[in-house]
Amino acid sequence: MSEVQTAAQLVEFEGLHNQELLARYNNSLMGVFGTPQRVLVRGTGCTVWDADGKEYLDLLGGIAVNALGHADPFLTGIVSSQLATLGHVSNFFTSPTQIGLAEKLLELAQAPSGSRVFFANSGTEANEAAFKLARRNAGTAQTPRTRIIALEGAFHGRTMGALALTAKQAYREPFEPLPGGVEHLPFGDPDALREAVDDTVAAVVLEPIQGEVGVRPLPPGYLKAAREITREAGALLILDEVQSGAGRTGNWFAFQGEVAGGEQIVPDAVTLAKGLGGGFPIGALITFGDEVSGLLAAGQHGTTFGGNPVATAAALATLHSLEARGLLQHAADVGAWLRGRLASVPGVVEVRGEGLLIGFDLDADFPAGIAPQVVQAALEAGFIINAPGPRTLRLAPPLILTRDQAARFLDALPALITTAAAAAGKDMP
CATH class of the missing domain: 3.90.1150.10 (Aspartate Aminotransferase, domain 1)
Structure with a gap:
């Protein structure tokens, strides 16, 4: 085993060509993606x-x-070094890389005191955590907050809560009934948002730039209006930056850039994944301020692998490289x-x-x-x-x-x- 140098050698794939490997793919993997x-x-x-x-x-x-391309030497070195030191510890424990990454994300998000981070393994898992956060903004017995607002064209993931937020009917229909209470409003229409959001709405979930419908930024002024509308109604403003975050748009977060129209938007929560780990699976939910961060208490959410030392080391290396270079x-x-x-x-x-x-x-x-x-x-x-x-x-x-x-x-x-x-x-x- 010590002589094995690549994973391909472990499965004896070296020397095989596309057609041979794709035939083996079709005979062994579930067909949810079709043939690559x-x-x-x-x-x-x-x-x-x-x-x-x-x-x-x-x-x-x-x-x-x-974000850093393929086989980036710095990222590869950090991941290898961390895996050789400490790979997984479960969330009965923490690690310096987990703490350091949380602090770095709060700094980059310019989050106020009392803000916190929850680590997951993917974008859809980060959005599942955000969905549960929204459910915890439950209102009162007299006026329960049972509604969550998303937009037409939205894609937030394929697990059940994230899928409920996703608009595309072809994705939703095979798995209905989905978690209830989600409504989809016309894209980029602040008047429709203003009319829909009242004290029965727990949260408004938005992508600053919708990716799956062809990279569609929210129109200028929409985020500012959404912030004002949700604040007045007591609803959370949750931004899905799974695709647009981690420097992708030329800012650490899209809500800090052109899509915000120069306005200083402070959301209640932001989700991240994709480019955050530079290719290593990791997702994150950032909550802004004490009140929102306290909505999810001990035992109300969790994940075995989320925030493990290798994933958080990869994300720290990615953010460091983006900044330093x-x-x-x-x-x-x-x-x-x-x-x-x-x-x-x-x-x-x-x-x-x-x-x-x-x-x-x-x-x-x-x-x-x-x-x-x-x-x-x-x-x-x-x-x-x-x-x-x-x-x-x-x-x-x-x-x-x-x-x-x-x-x-x-x-x-x-x-x-x-x-x-x-x-x-x-x-x-």
């Missing part, structure tokens, strides 16, 4: 390679997860440049986002399924992107992406769109 596009075997920086040796520029970053400003600068260039590509009609969380739409004259066709053409050309909608493409690359790397994709994109349109039997509009 490729079998990826290694990566460095913004580049990955598949089992056939083909190289790809990763412009999706594991869906906004790999100036990657938030880098993400803001490269993202602004990339969005500006995308807007001039023939066939692209709208570009949205902040930092390196970017969505763009293709002309409505294309067939409805054009975006997945572009994803396939891009994969064949050596680029990994994503289609969250029939005409919408999403980019969420590592925050180390360079302009030269982005330019390679921009130079290729017109031909990719042309190829996709031809495959769909349609000329460029």
